[in-house]
Amino acid sequence: MDDRTYAADAEPGTDATVAGWVHEVRDLGGIAFLILRDKSGKIQVKFEKDEMDDDLVDTGLSVHRESVVRVEGTVEEEERAPTGVEVVPDSLEVVAEADPELPLDPSGKVDADLSTRLDNRTLDLRKEEVKAIFQIRAEMLRAVREQFRDLGCTEINTPKIVATGTEGGTELFPVTYFGREAFMNQSPQLFKQLMVGSGLERVFEVGPIFRAEEHNTPRHLNEATSIDFESAFYDHTDAMDACEAVVRAAYEGVAENCAEELETLGLEDFSVPEADFPRLSYQEAIERVNATGKLDEQLVWGDDLSTEAEHALGEDVGRHYFVTDWPSEVKPFYIKDHDDDPELSTGFDLMHPSLELVSGGQREHRYEHLIEGFEQQGLEPEAFEYYTKMFRYGMPPHAGWGLGAERLVMTMLGLENIREAVIFPRDRQRLSP
Known part of the structure; x- marks a missing residue:
């Protein structure tokens, strides 16, 4: 059926079949036009009423907007079209x-408001x-995958139905799995760590995650x-290097291959972030936030960065930046502490001036220390034996991170709501559609 010519490829002096949606119909009296839209x-499409079959003209002028039509005819040059x-x-x-x-x-x-648009997403995507x-x-994801391959990664796919959550039993969606309770996975974290201990060593994944947060x-x-990214024989600084390379590659791919789409969105001044993202320690970050004077209360050691704090710091820094060396107590059990200061973790976040994009760090690869981390966070190591036991069989030092695809698109394009970045x-x- 698809023997058609796309609208953009129609050449004057040829016979063509075009097919698509009726964008609008303009009746100017003796002449009328149907505007057909395809991908x-x-x-x-021009109708000269006195020179055409009446049935053809009537059909063309009476069809409703957004109907699908198929037109066969001659392509002619028309500067005013x-x-x-x-x-x-x-x-x-x-x-x-x-x-x-x-x-x-x-x-x-x-x-139309966002709710109406999302209720009718198929129509919405015709805009x-x-x-x-x-x-x-789509281009962002293509560029990201290419950069991962340039970094020597193997793409993997990990389970989305699991027996235990990545970080315990909170914020999990339970499902019934053949009479047993299972959960939708919060993250591929534990599985990608297991893969760095395999023959693959350096891996990435692009896939869904599920968080039952009531926000x-x-x-x-x-x-x-x-x-997601994870690599054997990487420390947290290597992981940040890879993170920056992937984010900049995403922007470069869009800049090089999406000029028309950027123009449609009014983003002709789109640019790739400068290299060498600043790396602020957590201590430096809270000091800079406090110095802005934009928070009602001063941050103290151990506080998370609130939305207001992120905005204040982002405005102060003015570009993508890392926050490094977080307090150990606020990072998950699998994040390794600094060898010379157990109160300080190797955890890091990559921030856009408006919000957090990435969470990562070096992982704890020593079995005994990993078990201690579980116990300190009130988790039962036995529930994660499939994961912990592999650390007894030669797990190399490793590091990695997770990047939110929708957040990357949202910040890249300046979207006001993250829902605009997911179909x-x-x-x-x-829950529907």
Whole structure:
């Protein structure tokens, strides 16, 4: 069936079949136009009423917007047409008629709120601006995968149904698994660590994660896409180097291959972040936040960085930056402490000026220390034996991180709500479509 010519490829002087959606119909009296839209763009179909079959003209002018049509005809040059060419039809078939009352306007002339857009996502993605976001997201993921391969990584896929959570029993979605309780995985963390102890050594994964957090903010989801990295014989500084390389590669791919989409979104000034992201210690970070004077209360050692603190520090730094050397007590059990200071972890976060993108660090690879970490956080090591026992069989030093794909797209494009960066978001209120 797809013997058609895309709108952008129609050449004057040729016979062509174009197919797509009716974007709009303009009746100017003796002449009328149907604007047809497909994935490549729009093309004008011209009806000269006195020179064409009445049935053909009637069909073309009575079809509802967003109906799917198939047009056969001759492509002619027309400077006044939106793309410089138009089709003079010999036939027009209405393949699928659309209801006259649409829940939203794909032309974008009438705005719709985000909830209505998400309820009707298929229609929403017919808008050029919305489609551009997901074309950019696809390019971002392609560029990320290519950079991982340049780093010598093997792509893996880990289970999303697990017996225990990555960090214990909190914030987990339980599921019934053949009469047993199981959970949707919060992170591939434990599995990717096991892989660095295998013959693969350096791995990455792009896949879904699930967090049963009862939040309702413009930057949180309950199902998200995590871009994960882990490497044997890496420390936390090596991992930060890899993290920066991947983030910059994502921007470079979009800058090089998405010029049209960026223009559609009004982002002609899009640029790749400068290299050498600043690395602030946690202590330096809280001192800089306090010095801004923008918080009601001063931060003290051990405090997490609140949203207000992140905004204050981000505005002060003005670019992507790392926060390193977090207090051991606020990082998970698998994060290794500094050898010369057990109160200080090798954990780090990568921050965009507006929010956190990445959490990572060097991992604890020594079996006894790992077991101690479980116990200190009130977790039962026995529940994680599939994981811990492998550390008795020669686990190398290793480090890695997890990057939120939607957050990367959100910050890259300046989106106001993270739900705009995922086709079918899942949050506290939304389970369909």
